[in-house]
Structures are given as structure tokens and as C-alpha cells.
Amino acid sequence: MFLLSITAQHLLGAESTWIALDADQTLGLGSIRHQSSSESGYQQDRSGRHCRDAHPSEMQSSMQDLLFDGKALFTEEIDTRLHGTKNSRMTLQTLGLCVPAPAKPKFKPQQTPTSAALPKHFRLLGLVTLWLGVIFLAGFFYTNVKITSPSYPQTNVMFLKTHKTASSTVMNILFRFAEKHNLTLALPAGQNYHLGYPHRFMAQFVEGFKTMGQSYNIMCNHMRFNLPEVRKVMPNTTTYFSIMRNPISLMESSYAYFKFFTPAFRRSKDVNEFLASPWTYYNMSEYTDNVHARNYMWFDFGYDNNAMDTEDYVQRVLAEIEQAFQLMLLTDYFDESMVLLKETLGWEMDDVVYFKLNSRSQDTIKSMTPESKEKVKEWCSLDWKLYQHFNRTFWRRIQETIGLEKLDQEVNLLRMRQKELMELCLLNPMPIDKTKIKDKKLQPFQSGCANILGYNLKEDMANETLRTCLRLITPELQYMSYLYARQFPEKKRKSIAFSLWRR
Secondary structure (H helix, E strand, C coil), X not given: CEEECCEEECCCXXXXXXXXXXXXXXXXXXXXXXXXXXCCCCCCCCCCCCCHHHCCHHHHHHCCCCCCCHHHHCCHXXXXXXXXXXXXXXXXXXXXXXXXXXCCCCCCCCCCCCCCCCCHHHHHHHHHHHHHHHHHHHHHHHHHHCCCCCCCCCCCEEXXXXXXXXXXXXXXXXXXXXXXXXXXXXXXXXXXXXXXXXXXXXXXXXXXXXXXXXXXXXXXXXXXCCHHHHHHHCXXXXXXXXXXXXXXXXXXXXXXXXXXXXXXXXXXXXXXXXXXXXXXXXXXXXXXXXXXXXXXXXXXXXXXXXXXCCHHHHHHHHHHXXXXXXXXXXXXXXXXXXXXXXXXXXXXXXXXXXXXXXXXXXXXXXXXXXXXXXXXXXXXHHHHXXXXXXXXXXXXXXXXXXXXXXXXXXXXXXXHHHHHHHHHXXXXXXXXXXXXXXXXXXXXXXXXXXXECECCECCCCCHHHHHHHHHHHXXXXXXXXXXXXXXXXXXXXXXXXXXCCCC
């Protein structure tokens, strides 16, 4: 639970035939460590927040064009400078969000002319009253600017899995947490792998809803968001969160992944040709088939991706999303997002450590021209404004909850733990081509022009180590099939034959 001032608010089976797991066994990552490894300590020092006035004059002059006016903020030049900053502190300073820490009030007792000027007990009473006032004001100020982490891990979580935003990696984190704590997942019914997408979500899309009702803990499969129906499935104490990505890189990824599924993409030679004249290839009558080609995130959140971009409409939607979701993460700052997720949910570091899943080989990433990048901001203007808004709220949330000093320390600890587990588990230090994956049952689903990568595990690992490493690398469809069989042993297991499903 999070406390802000004086207001309380919720924030954010069956034995497998292909994976060496018993359905009733779970294992936390914390039990797998090298004996020589050590945890790095850190001090929670939030006092060193410097703002623009503390920078050299040449840096101040370079920052004059970074104010929050829509087009100037996220131009390619500025975006490059943001991603080139040294750490999260510099990123926040560049965005203009840093506020100097207030100086602590110093108490200086008033000197009386003589000891006889006031009776002794009056002087003592005055001192006590003054000290109590200082303590009260200090406590009031602290509770109004600092949100504390929950004292226990949050287990009721709804994750809106947006497309091509590293959401498969987030799903793996949630699957592992659910298995570790024996939680109930709101999984797609029958042989489906998504919750009715591209149709708006309905509670009946969840396996067992008619008999289980509002007794699920975690929901994280693809869906088109529909809050009233989600609330029929998830408890009232659920924390809602999602993840967003810069629409420029999102467009390039969507084009590669959905090249053969989306009519607007099929008709064009490449992403640059499509963006040069999108209306030449985009037909609004092919509505749900073309959702990948325009304002993809807007559509996933349940809104019309072809709607008119008016100020009143955009502000209303932004307010509705902020009301529904307690936390919004950013693909472009994924490690920082995992730290924020850990703090928000009261989880452990090993709960959010990850191996990148569903990533593409570099040779399938198409270079976009400067004109194409600018065109995305116009063609996907709703997504662009959505991303701009939640980029700003993300960094404000970091500043108000974790602080930049602790954020940098936690990100370093996360990366150290990730490196430790990769050295322990993986035969190759980086994701590999699908043709080089030895266990064919661990090959990821392939789509479009994208070459989705996977992993090989080291051999001769102890059983507990093997189980932990398998959880980290298992692709989402295989992991979902295993968890479905574990949760519903009486039902037919989901097929992982990888038939061509559209989304």
C-alpha cells in the first residue's frame, strides 16, 4: 500500500512433458547464486539533487531548448540527447523535472536578555511547543512528497500487455511470480492465446470465469482494454499497470513483425515507403486488420485509433487512462521501469530480474529516414501525445518515490544480478538465432520479417538451477501452455504447434 499525505490509495499441475518441472514445485531466483558473489550495498541518500543552476554555463545553454513544448521536446535531436545522457539523474535534469531539495529548518532558541526575564516554566513550555511544531511540519512535508513502498508484496496485478513494447519480457516476470507464489492467472479460455483481441475484452474470455468469478490474482495476456469487464474478473485491490514505447521505434518493430498480416504493410515495400504516403496503403474499412499500422497503443488501451486528434478528446483519454492505471512503464527505460515496478509492488530484486524475450536479430531492424521518423509523429499523433504525457509522468514518479540516487544504485544491482544469472544459465552470452536453439521446444514463435531470437542453456546443471534458468528463457506461448495445464489439469492443454494466429 502507498501512503501519500494522509490519504491511503492503492497503487500501483500436471507434470510437463517438455520441461523438467513438477507442477507443485516452485523456486525463487534468490536461491541460485555463485558462492563468490556478493550483494552491493548502498546508502539511501536522496539529498544530492542538483538542478540546472548547478551546471556549467555551457550545459545551461545547451538545455535552453528542452522545455516541454510538444514538438521541441521529442524531436530526433532531443531524443538522441536524452538517450545519451549518463544516468537517470541527468535524464531528469534534461527534462527539466528536477526540483532542489528544501533546506532543513534549523532551530535556534531565542536568547533572553536575562534569566529572570521570564519564569523558568514558561521558557521550557515555549521550547517544547516550538520543537513540537518543527517536528509536525517536517513530518507533514515528508508525507506529502514521499510515497512509501508497500510493507508486503502485492499479489493482485493487472498488466495491460501492449504490442511490441517488451511486454513479453514483463509477462515472463509475472508468470514466474505467479508460479512462485502459487497464484491464480486469468488465462485465455480454451485454445486461445489472447483475451479476445482485437475485440474489446469481455470477462467471458477468461478460462473458468463463470465458476471462479472475481478470484484471480494476475492478468497479463494481450487484450483490448475494457475496464468495466476487467473489474468483473480482478479483485478491487488490484494494481493496474502497463508499458509504452516511443512510437517511432514501435512503428518500425510493428512493420517487421506484422508485415504479412497487415494489409497496409503488405501493399508497401518497406516502412519508409509506407510512411512517405500512408494513406496510399491504409484503408480505414480494413479496421481491425490495420490496427498495427496506426496509433497501435491507443487501440490497445481501448480507444479508436482513427479518431480525430483534438485537444479536448486527447486530454479526456489521458485522464481516463491515468484514472485506471496506477503505474505506467517505458520500454525505452526498461531497467528503470523494472526498479519502479519492484518498488511499487513491494517485490524483491529477483522477482523483476529478466532475460530479454521475443527480441529480433539486428539484421531485421530497418533503418528509418529522418523524414519517416517525423512522419510517425503526424501519422500516429495520438500515440505520440500518449507517449509524451506518460514519459513526463514516469520521471516525476521516479523523483517522488525512489529518488535518482537510489534509482541508479538499484539499476546497477539489477544489471549485476542479471549478468550473474546469465553466466550461470546460458551457453551463449547473447540471444541466438532460432536455427541454433538446440531444444526445439524452446524456440520462440516467428512472425513476419522478424527473426525472433532465443537461448541455449548450459548442460549438467543441478535440478533446481535448471528449473530456475528454464523459467527465465521459456517463450511466452510455451510458458502459458504449461501454466494453463497446471491450473486446469482437467482441460485439454493449449497447443504450441504455432499455427498462424493473427495477433
